[in-house]
Amino acid sequence: MSKKQTRYSPEVRERAVRMVFEHRGEHGSQWAAIQSIAAKIGCEAETLRLWVRRHERDHGLRPGVTTAEQDRLKQLEREV
Template sequence: MRKSVKFSPEVVERAVRMVFEAEGQHESQWAAIESIAAKIGCTSETLRRWVRQAERDQGLKPGPTTEEQQRIKDLEREVRELRKANEILKLASAFF
């Protein structure tokens, strides 16, 4: 199994910007994505996901922004912790 490569936020931002700038030079956005993905060393699907998230962050496409996704993730973690604490308290109250 291949180890996934972590790209820095600067590389991601630059690659997405390159796709937006190169769209007019290619027949489609996908063609631009494939061309640029080969240049930066990531898969086309990875770059496509970065581009779609950037479009959501800029309000060009519907869907949760990066900030909203992080907030949801934080809230889900908090709910898990509270449920765990609630179970502990239920068990403790049953013991006494």
């Protein structure tokens, strides 16, 4: 049995991530905020957590490879 994969528009992803940051203070932890907001937009909490982590890396709030760097590496690998 395979899970149905749902694609969310960039606008929905951005809004959900923004909501996590805006409502973080209303919850005991970031994870609690993620769970609450994921339920409201109809996605899995883990999916939203991954979107939040990507946003944090892309904006220098968390160490790691940014989305732009990942895209550039993929492009370079295709050229080789």
